[in-house]
Amino acid sequence: MEAERARPVTIPSDSRPDIPPLPSPFAPFRPARPASGRRVRERFAGLFAPPSTGPSVPGGATTAGGGQPCAEPRTVPFARNLAAFGDRTALITEDGELSYRQLAARVAETAERLGPARRLVLLAGANRVDALVVYLAALSAGHPLLLVPGDSDSTLESLTAAYAPDVVAVPRQAENGTTTWALDERHPTSAHTLHPDLALLLSTSGSTGSPKLVRLSHDNLQANAESIASYQDIGDSDRAATTLPMHYCYGLSVINSHLLRGAGLIVTGRSVADAGFWELFRAARGTVLAGVPYTFDLLDRVGFEGMRLPELRRVTQAGGRLAPERVVRYAELGRRAGWELFVMYGQTEATARMAYLPPRRAAERPQAVGVPIPGGSFRLEPLDGPDGTGAPDTGELVYTGPNVMLGYAETPADLALGRTVGELRTGDIARRASDGLYEIVGRRSRxxxxxxxxxxxxxxxxxxxxxxxxxxxxxxxxxxxxxxxxxxxxxxxxxxxxxxxxxxxxxxxxxxxxxxxxxxxxxxxxxxxxxxxxxxxRPAAEPSRDSARNRPGEATTEELCRLYAEILDRRDVTEDSSFVGLGGDSLSYVEMSLRLEEALGTLPADWHTTPIRELRAPGPSPTPRPARRRRTLETGIALRAVGIVLVVSAHIPVYFVQGGAHVLLGVAGFNFARFHLTDAPRGRRVRALGRSILRIAVPSMVWLAFALALTREYDLANLLLVNSLFPQDNSHPEWRYWFVEALVHFLIVLTALLALPLLDRAERRSPFGFALGLVALGVIGRYDPLGLAHVRFHLSPTVVFFLFALGWAAARARTVPRRLLLTAVLLATVPGLFPGAEGQSLRTVVVVAGLALLIWVPVLPSLDPVNRLAGLLAGSSLYIYLTHFHVYPYIRDDSPVLALLVSLAVGVMYGSLATRLMRCAPRWLDRRRAAAFVQAPGTR
The missing domain is CATH 3.30.300.30 (ANL, C-terminal domain)
Structure with missing residues (x-):
């Protein structure tokens, strides 16, 4: 058993960053230790000297091993001296700003709670003010910090088990739904012997969750931050966004180097593919963007080249090789827009950076990693054996500098070690060109x-x-x-x-x-x-279909991947996949959301765009899971289920309440924005939209062909879903499928529009503004100034498009003013849409109430049986609509209620059959193409 475990202590939350709590009067700021002559020389004259490679005694005289407090613990200067920058802005979030003085106060209070005895602190890293405060508090008070990904339960659990930290800092979900950080004190004094130089433990690239960690010292962190700030010329007017994870050495180096110079940090967990990120970046007058190659993929997708960012000064790239032609393109883009591109090279073992390519050389030498950072140096060790290339000036790249790690740790006993390495063998094969720039040409370990x-x-x-x-x-x-x-x-x-x-x-x-x-x-x-x-x-193993269901709320990441693979019929699901990224749409959304809620216990907001690995709440649960969970049902699913029941009931009639189909149009627009307007490239977006059109049109046309053969009530225009494009005679059968026609027409036109690069970029830059523009066009069509509507005005695609557009805009309306605006449009446009007086006021109320719920209420309280029934009806709503016209006439005279139930059941059965056939069709076509390819003459 662990030593007595103190109850968790909640640290100040960043919910009100502009009003930080004051430190206790009994715990004033820890005064900075006067610098001795040796330390002054280290910081200024000898900052960039190579580290000593002499032997180090584990657990030296000043160590806090065994929990004994150091008389004078070693700390990181930039974390200790935050208050020196006074009222300059330190952190900017969506909720407000925090000055350096306020940040220092919160750091000091948290450092006091960590106590004077050095302890090993495990921090679940996240791009949040709370996590940053714990990080700086540990560095400023001399506590070694184990920084782990806050979005990976498995990593958190494995490293906690391997290293038995004395304090665990993780986010906790409060009863009111907010997230607070808590210090879980597991040992009052350290259970480990901690070397006095040890400051930080990080996982190496690709070893997340492995017990192998990089041991970094206080001097490593300070020296690398000084070096990066020097060659990038970071000033106190800079403001850098946290575009990379805090637990990743590159992301952490952005934080360290900017805090060292008194610059501002734009603290956000949003992706650069999120429009909200750019709203915050512009509002905060951001000057610095950092990214890995994948970040640049996302920048291409969101139209970064055409963005107006007048304050941007610097774009930095590391974390892998960026193709030379892309380096040239971004360097030229920066030259035209007035910012510099820094291509860099580094490893966790070197704290962060080892080399950089001067911006003026980026366009002419894009294949190079550049020159060593200030204070560092390279040498090339000749290659022996099969790795040897025989080329001059080529060998394994070896780096020396004050940022080289102390060594690795693989067990808690290694935390007592001092320096065990003096230089870093990178494992990269490099050559030094005649102009003095280094190029990476291979990797030994790969x-x-x-x-x-x-x-x-x-x-x-x-x-x-x-x-x-x-x-x-x-x-x-x-x-x-x-x-x-x-x-x-x-x-x-x-x-x-x-x-x-x-x-x-x-x-x-x-x-x-x-x-x-x-x-x-x-x-x-x-x-x-x-x-x-x-x-x-590798060949895929057969998944266990119901493994995530058998233990509600306790599904593993692997089980969630299997669940996604089963429902979406995909074999390429990984923990970084998301529902929309895998091509999920409104037809598979219902089943996925209900099954996922069973697996997770609660369904996170925006789960459809969240990677699988982030779906489970980080950190251990503070209380045992209750025996019964309060279930919820997404409003969109509830409206689909209720809407289709209203449609069928009104047609039989069981009870005559109309408006369900018009509500379904709004829900269709809502789902269109959620599932199809992703951050995927334009071509992939268009292909996904094309597949969705086929999933609606093909089952509809197949059923209409069956109905045509059965009843002779329809013609070719009905069969091809173009009836509304021809003159109408107001006969009953010809307008039955107006809803399906309108939906298919909307999707075809919008797909064509979004295939245009100009409109694609416009939608990505301003998602809500673009949707609002469509609402305005829809409102014009609502009043039919050009006389395009057919005889049944309220069923014409040009008239009802505004409802689809309102649903689209509702999915993009994340603020109260935007929702109020959409509600005002709704209240102004729906009244008067429906002809006649009798019963139309109720129809108007149904449509307004349904769409208002969609705008304002994301989820509704529910029960398990209700969820299952609603999911079944909502997932089959299209197919119920298609089939019910040819089911209820044979039964309603005997029992209208029975006609309703049978109509719903037939639609569910047709939906199941159509879904299976549509899933099998791509496989059949792939097999046919593969067979034709193999049999083609002259091919192998």
Missing amino acids: FAKILGLRIDPQRVEGLLERHGVRAYCAGDDDALAVAVASEEGAEADASRVRRLVADACGLPVRAIRVRVVPDLPRLATGKPDYEAVRRLT
């Missing part, structure tokens, strides 16, 4: 031996890139695993990739496993996830 041949996966990636194919490659036993981005092609391209790789490497095709995926797998830091590449290309 070499794979396959069937006796030594293969460099990085060179294979470069080969495929030259052929226009984006791919990640990794060795896996006796095969080369290759993951290819699907935007580069489909099944036939997998064969092409195999041939390209086989010809270049001399491998047989059978030794190359290729998997086409929608997005290349990446770690949370944005770096390539090569383990996922190996896993994706």
Whole structure:
């Protein structure tokens, strides 16, 4: 059992960052220790001298091992001296600003709570003010900090088990729904022997969750922050956004270097693909953007090139190789827009950075990583054996500098060690060009031996890139695993990739496993996830269909992946996948949301755009899970279920309450914005929209063909869903399927519009503004000034489009003023839409109430049986609408209620059949294409 465990202590939340709590009068700020002559020389004259490589005595005279407080603990100066910048703005969030003086007060109070005895503190990192306060408090008070990803339960649990931290700082969900940070004190004094130089423990790239950690000292952190601030010329007027995870050394270096210079940090967890990020960045007058290669993919998608960012001064890139042509493009873009591009190179073992490419050289030397950072130096160690290339000025890159780690830790006993390395063997193969710039040409540790041949996966990636194919490659036993981005092609391209790789490497095709995926797998830091590449290309194991259901609220990430794979019929699901990223739409959304709520216990907001690995709440649960959970039902699902029942009931009639179909149009627009307007590239967006149109149109046309053969009530215009485009005679059958026609017409037109680069960029830059523009167009159509409406005015696509647009805008309205605006439009436009007086006031109330719920209320309280029934009806609503016209006439004279129930049941059955057939069709077509490709003469 652990030592007595103190009750968790909640630290100040960042819910009101502009009014920080004052530190206790009995715990004044810890005064800065007077610098001795030696420390002055270290900080200024000798800051960039190579570290000492002499032996270090574990647990020296000043160590706090065993929980004994140091008389004078070593600390990190930039964390200790925050108050020196006074009232300058330190942190900017969506809720307000925090000055350096206020930040220092919160850091001091948290440091007091950590106590004077050095203890190992585990922090679940997140781009939040609370997490940053704990980080700075530990550094300023001399407590070694183990920084882990706050969005990975498995990593948090494994490192907690491996290192038994004395204090655990994790986010906790309060009863009112807000998130607060808490200090869970597990040992009053440290259970470990902690070396006095130890300041920070980080996972290496690709080893998240592994017990192998990088040990960094106080001097490592200070020196690297000083060096980065120096070559980037960071000033106190700079404001950098937290575009990268805090637990990632690159993201952390942005924080450290800017705090060191008294600059501002824009603290946000939003992605650069989120319009809300750019609203905050502009409002905060952001000057610095940092990104890994994947970040630049997202910048391309959101139209960064056309953005107006007058305050932007610096864009920095690290975390992997950015293709030279993209370096040139961004360098030229920066030159035109007035900002500089810094391409950098680093490793966690070097705290963060080792080299940078001067911005003026980026366009002419885009393949280089540049020169060593101030105070650092490189040497090239000749390569022996099969790695040797024989090329001059080429070898393994070895780095020396004050930012080189103390060494690795693999067990708690290693926390007592001092410096065990004096230089860093990077594992990268590099060459020094004649102009003095270094270039990375390979990676020793990535070499794979396959069937006796030594293969460099990085060179294979470069080969495929030259052929226009984006791919990640990794060795896996006796095969080369290759993951290819699907935007580069489909099944036939997998064969092409195999041939390209086989010809270049001399491998047989059978030794190359290729998997086409929608997005290349990446770690949370944005770096390539090569383990996922190996896993994706292996034959898939049969999933357990109901494993996530059997333990409600306790599903593992692996079980969630299986659940997504089952419902979306995808084989490429990874923990970084999201519902919309996998092509989920409104037809699969209902089943996914209900099954996911069963698996998670509660359904997080915006779960459909959240990666699977982030779905489970981080941190251990503070209280045992209650036996019964309060269930909720998303308003959109409830409206779909109620709406379709109202439609069928009014047609029989069981009870004559109209307006359900018009509410369903608003819900369709709401779902369109949620599931189709993702951050995917324009081409992928358009293809996904095309597939959704087919999923609606094909089952509709098949049923209409059956109805035409059965009743002869329809004609070719009905069958092709173009009836509203021709003159009407007001006969009853011809307008029955107005709803399906309108929906298909809307989707086709919007797909065509969003295929235009100009409109695609406009929607990404201002999602709500774009939707509001469509609402304005829809309102004009609502009053039909051009006389386009057919004889049944309120069923004409041009008239009812404003309801679809209102639903779209509701999905984008995240603030109260925007919702008030949409409500005002709703109240002004729906009255008078429906003809006649009798019963139309009730119809108007139904439509207004339904769409107002969609705008204002995201979820409704519910029960398990209600959720299951609503999910079944909502998921089959389209098919119920299609079939009910040809079911209830045979039964209603005997029993209207029975006619209603049978109509609903037939629609559910047709929906199940249609869904299965539509899922099987792509596989059948793929097999036909593959067979034709194999049988084609002259091919292999």
